[in-house]
Amino acid sequence: MALFRLSPPSESATFVRGEGVFLRPPEMRDFDAWAGLRERSRAFLTPWEPTWPGDDLTRASFRRRLRRHQQEIENDEAYPFLVFRDDESLLGGLTLGQVKRGVVQAATLGYWIGAPHAGKGYMSRAVRAVIGFAFGALRLHRIEASCLPHNVASTRLLERAGFQREGYARAYLRINGAWQDHLLYALLETDPPPPPLVRRE
Numbered sequence: 772m773a774l775f776r777l778s779p780p781s782e783s784a785t786f787v788r789g790e791g792v793f794l795r796p797p798e799m800r801d802f803d804a805w806a807g808l809r810e811r812s813r814a815f816l817t818p819w820e821p822t823w824p825g826d827d828l829t830r831a832s833f834r835r836r837l838r839r840h841q842q843e844i845e846n847d848e849a850y851p852f853l854v855f856r857d858d859e860s861l862l863g864g865l866t867l868g869q870v871k872r873g874v875v876q877a878a879t880l881g882y883w884i885g886a887p888h889a890g891k892g893y894m895s896r897a898v899r900a901v902i903g904f905a906f907g908a909l910r911l912h913r914i915e916a917s918c919l920p921h922n923v924a925s926t927r928l929l930e931r932a933g934f935q936r937e938g939y940a941r942a943y944l945r946i947n948g949a950w951q952d953h954l955l956y957a958l959l960e961t962d963p964p965p966p967p968l969v970r971r972e
């Protein structure tokens with residue numbers, strides 16, 4: 772796809788609206804809110820994520836991250852988003868990464884929510900919105916996701932959004948400093964849409 776793109780995607784091309792939430796790629800002005808939320812959520816997130824580099828929450832590291840993101844978006848390799856509530860407060864992050872074109876037409880979904888915002892249905896709303904973006908704007912055929920077998924919130928979120936469990940991969944990802952087995956999930960463009968969410972707040 773990127774081969775045929777004549778100019779970088781416009782901002783509106785990577786703006787995704789959901790129910791009560793919106794998603795857009797991170798920008799430098801998000802640094803304070805992002806670093807603050809990640810720091811407040813450290814204990815909540817670290818069991819489920821790759822080990823954070825020592826300088827992860829610094830402004831310099833965030834700037835490097837944004838440069839990488841911009842390149843990835845331009846190359847049609849990954850679509851990183853921050854998730855905001857409609858009042859513009861930062862809730863978390865979500866990435867459609869490892870975009871594969873050609874005969875595959877798939878991407879890998881990853882996400883996190885800030886600890887103060889967990890369990891309120893926000894990530895379910897963000898994921899549902901990004902499914903529309905992936906199958907619509909990006910014209911993907913398949914969205915893949917994987918999670919630790921004991922990550923009840925994540926498996927529940929995926930299953931309620933219509934993802935189907937397809938497998939079990941041994942020592943699949945290095946999470947929190949150890950190679951860990953993962954459940955593999957996928958959603959196809961042709962799968963039935965998920966039922967509407969019941970509003971919790």
Ligand SMILES: CC(C)(COP(=O)(O)OP(=O)(O)OC[C@H]1O[C@@H](n2cnc3c(N)ncnc32)[C@H](O)[C@@H]1OP(=O)(O)O)[C@@H](O)C(=O)NCCC(=O)NCCS
Pocket residue numbers: 815816819881882883884885888889890891892893894895896917918919922923924925927928931
């Ligand atoms: C997974 C995660 C993103 C879910 O975000 P969230 O906004 O809290 O999710 P939602 O509120 O939309 O809930 C999704 C489902 O999980 C359930 N759930 C949420 N937190 C739960 C918990 N702690 N225990 C059990 N179920 C939980 C919800 O009830 C909901 O199911 P339902 O629709 O049947 O009611 C969040 O828990 C998180 O960031 N966890 C740490 C990082 C992580 O696990 N990332 C994903 C790695 S694969």
